[in-house]
Amino acid sequence: xxxxxxxxxxxxxxxxxxxxxxxxxxxxxxxxxxxxxxxxxxxxxxxxxxxxxxxxxxxxxxxxxxxxxxxxxxxxxxxxxxxxxxxxxxxxxxxxxxxxxxxxxxxxxxxxxxxxxxxxxxxxxxxxxxxxxxxxxxxxxxxxxxxxxxxxxxxxxxxxxxxxxxxxxxxxxxxxxxxxxxxxxxxxxxxxxxxxxxxxxxxxxxxxxxxxxxxxxxxxxxxxxxxxxxxxxxxxxxxxxxxxxxxxxxxxxxxxxxxxxxxxxxxxxxxxxxxxxxxxxxxxxxxxxxxxxxxxxxxxxxxxxxxxxxxxxxxxxxxxxxxxxxxxxxxxxxxxxxxxxxxxxxxxxxxxxxxxxxxxxxxxxxxxxxxxxxxxxxxxxxxxxxxxxxxxxxxxxxxxxxxxxxxxxxxxxxxxxxxxxxxxxxxxxxxxxxxxxxxxxxxxxxxxxxxxxxxxx
Amino acid sequence: xxxxxxxxxxxxxxxxxxxxxxxxxxxxxxxxxxxxxxxxxxxxxxxxxxxxxxxxxxxxxxxxxxxxxxxxxxxxxxxxxxxxxxxxxxxxxxxxxxxxxxxxxxxxxxxxxxxxxxxxxxxxxxxxxxxxxxxxxxxxxxxxxxxxxxxxxxxxxxxxxxxxxxxxxxxxxxxxxxxxxxxxxxxxxxxxxxxxxxxxxxxxxxxxxxxxxxxxxxxxxxxxxxxxxxxxxxxxxxxxxxxxxxxxxxxxxx
Numbered sequence: 001x002x003x004x005x006x007x008x009x010x011x012x013x014x015x016x017x018x019x020x021x022x023x024x025x026x027x028x029x030x031x032x033x034x035x036x037x038x039x040x041x042x043x044x045x046x047x048x049x050x051x052x053x054x055x056x057x058x059x060x061x062x063x064x065x066x067x068x069x070x071x072x073x074x075x076x077x078x079x080x081x082x083x084x085x086x087x088x089x090x091x092x093x094x095x096x097x098x099x100x101x102x103x104x105x106x107x108x109x110x111x112x113x114x115x116x117x118x119x120x121x122x123x124x125x126x127x128x129x130x131x132x133x134x135x136x137x138x139x140x141x142x143x144x145x146x147x148x149x150x151x152x153x154x155x156x157x158x159x160x161x162x163x164x165x166x167x168x169x170x171x172x173x174x175x176x177x178x179x180x181x182x183x184x185x186x187x188x189x190x191x192x193x194x195x196x197x198x199x200x201x202x203x204x205x206x207x208x209x210x211x212x213x214x215x216x217x218x219x220x221x222x223x224x225x226x227x228x229x230x231x232x233x234x235x236x237x238x239x240x241x242x243x244x245x246x247x248x249x250x251x252x253x254x255x256x257x258x259x260x261x262x263x264x265x266x267x268x269x270x271x272x273x274x275x276x277x278x279x280x281x282x283x284x285x286x287x288x289x290x291x292x293x294x295x296x297x298x299x300x301x302x303x304x305x306x307x308x309x310x311x312x313x314x315x316x317x318x319x320x321x322x323x324x325x326x327x328x329x330x331x332x333x334x335x336x337x338x339x340x341x342x343x344x345x346x347x348x349x350x351x352x353x354x355x356x357x358x359x360x361x362x363x364x365x366x367x368x369x370x371x372x373x374x375x376x377x378x379x380x381x382x383x384x385x386x387x388x389x390x391x392x393x394x395x396x397x398x399x400x401x402x403x404x405x406x407x408x409x410x411x412x413x414x415x416x417x418x419x420x421x422x423x424x425x426x427x428x429x430x431x432x433x434x435x436x437x438x439x440x441x442x443x444x445x446x447x448x449x450x451x452x453x454x455x456x457x
Numbered sequence: 458x459x460x461x462x463x464x465x466x467x468x469x470x471x472x473x474x475x476x477x478x479x480x481x482x483x484x485x486x487x488x489x490x491x492x493x494x495x496x497x498x499x500x501x502x503x504x505x506x507x508x509x510x511x512x513x514x515x516x517x518x519x520x521x522x523x524x525x526x527x528x529x530x531x532x533x534x535x536x537x538x539x540x541x542x543x544x545x546x547x548x549x550x551x552x553x554x555x556x557x558x559x560x561x562x563x564x565x566x567x568x569x570x571x572x573x574x575x576x577x578x579x580x581x582x583x584x585x586x587x588x589x590x591x592x593x594x595x596x597x598x599x600x601x602x603x604x605x606x607x608x609x610x611x612x613x614x615x616x617x618x619x620x621x622x623x624x625x626x627x628x629x630x631x632x633x634x635x636x637x638x639x640x641x642x643x644x645x646x647x648x649x650x651x652x653x654x655x656x657x658x659x660x661x662x663x664x665x666x667x668x669x670x671x672x673x674x675x676x677x678x679x680x681x682x683x684x685x686x687x688x689x690x691x692x693x694x695x696x697x698x699x700x701x702x703x704x705x706x707x708x709x710x711x
Contacts, residue, residue: 045638045639046639047638047640049640049642051639051642087637088586088587088638088640089586092586125591128588130588130612133588133612159500165588170589172590172594175549175591176548176588176591176594176595176598177552177553178547178549178550178553180525196647224591232474232475232479233475233476233479233546235541235544235546235548236547236548236568237528237547248699293666315638316665337547353461356462358460359463360470362471362472400534408466410474410477412480413480413483414480414483415476
């Protein structure tokens with residue numbers, strides 16, 4: 001398994017959108033990622049009611065897929081990646097998922113044969129294992145997931161990805177209480193251990209079907225913190241605390257690539273600029289075009305080093321400009337055309353730096369995901385690579401140091417207090433991973449449903 | 458000449474830091490009692506300090522009726538709500554206060570030999586097929602801390618279990634949360650099942666991609682945008698407000 005003992009890049013300034021150290025080719029064409037241009041990715045989502053029967057759901061996916069491919073041809077977009085993030089009815093019924101993927105791949109093949117449109121299909125299986133409800137390593141839900149990875153891999157998927165749920169029970173308890181130790185334990189230790197157990201199985205399925213093991217995202221934890229923090233007027237969680245949680249996300253999501261995933265990474269993994277700095281895999285990011293799914297404070301800066309530009313998820317509806325899938329395919333396609341035009345003109349660093357300037361000081365989340373800071377956080381992780389706990393702790397402390405050390409990154413007194421408090425608490429944690437885990441296993445017994453044996457303890 | 462970001466100091470045409478301008482002045486809570494021990498209980502709740510609450514609850518129960526101690530705990534929580542409403546506290550401080558309150562409440566109820574009278578009963582669940590429950594858990598903590606009995610059915614709950622729990626517990630309010638639009642369709646089924654049984658319990662739905670348009674498309678449905686709305690909604694429902702009146706109060710009635 002890969003062990004990232006050095007950074008993929010010599011400096012942050014080497015990192016740019018569209019180019020990676022370790023490009024990946026997927027699907028029909030093939031679609032090449034990280035080879036010097038950016039590719040758009042649309043994530044369509046079915047409407048409520050379309051899930052009543054297999055036939056209705058197939059019809060919904062047939063229309064959404066055709067809308068996406070058709071708009072690309074109409075406007076001259078050279079390539080497209082389509083991601084199906086499974087709804088519950090797909091992962092829990094592997095035959096439904098298989099039929100949907102088989103149908104979509106046939107449609108993509110038709111467009112490739114007729115127009116030469118390059119395309120690829122990502123299967124993101126829903127992690128149905130809710131840690132406080134089922135055993136993470138032995139449950140019906142796990143069986144469904146593994147079966148659906150296989151059924152979609154055998155029926156047209158080019159990439160396998162997931163948003164794993166490990167550590168969610170402890171994280172949710174801790175984030176509601178602004179408990180940074182619990183966040184490090186939930187994300188940095190429990191989620192990492194769950195990934196290290198699950199990902200070799202995903203990689204094996206991908207290899208068996210000659211397709212690509214993509215990536216994993218800390219959506220269930222890192223994005224929960226980010227969305228709780230919200231915008232300037234929200235009062236659910238300090239933004240500085242959410243940024244520290246994101247630092248843990250990077251140390252944790254790295255596990256997928258250590259276990260054999262190659263990218264493209266998962267789009268909602270906002271920690272991916274740090275992953276790119278460490279691994280050089282092609283990263284998928286979602287920014288301004290994901291406003292259809294959620295609001296965020298770093299929509300432009302996350303495009304700075306992107307390779308596959310996504311929209312998170314758009315529910316299928318009619319809009320004035322066509323269906324929502326057509327409209328968002330168009331938005332993504334033109335975003336990408338602008339990035340690729342800047343590359344053609346040799347102006348890509350100018351565009352990258354414009355996007356950095358847009359958001360670097362808007363909020364601490366954008367600040368830490370600025371490529372210069374992402375690179376520094378990545379270095380802290382690599383210097384402590386051997387311990388899931390140690391690298392999470394190092395990432396948190398480096399992030400806190402960067403935020404506190406840049407006078408342009410303004411903080412309210414409340415945010416500053418939250419940052420200082422978390423920093424003090426992390427600095428007081430033990431050096432030894434074993435000692436930390438022993439303490440946490442004892443102290444977080446109180447979290448309802450937390451079962452250490454789900455994580456091999 | 459192009460500038461580097463290091464040379465830029467004025468971002469005012471790129472973004473406005475509304476949070477900096479609107480920063481709230483720190484302030485403490487008001488005292489709720491002249492009795493030192495009782496005040497220490499309230500302070501423990503305000504500070505989210507379980508040990509302080511437990512220690513002083515034990516002391517107070519030596520010389521006070523349990524109901525007096527419970528009133529003090531609730532008064533402390535009321536101060537927490539004020540701090541939250543004023544923007545001095547963020548949600549985590551409220552949750553920690555809620556934890557501390559529950560520690561004291563349990564002790565006082567033990568001394569009383571029974572549960573304190575609740576303002577009402579709320580059945581809460583996360584939709585069938587949906588496991589995203591942090592919003593429900595936050596709302597449950599807030600509602601519980603404000604004196605209601607909460608029956609938390611958990612996540613991925615079948616529709617008939619929800620209806621049964623509402624009926625069995627004679628609930629004043631039922632809530633459902635969902636992250637995905639593809640799971641929220643369970644809400645309409647639950648509402649229909651309740652109607653079929655002649656029930657009129659207001660059914661508050663929210664979370665993630667759940668929309669007001671959808672929730673107000675079926676009878677009994679009342680849409681909630683924020684977990685913190687739960688307390689006021691539980692109060693309204695427990696005082697007898699109908700689902701129609703709640704919808705008129707909280708939602709855009711089309």
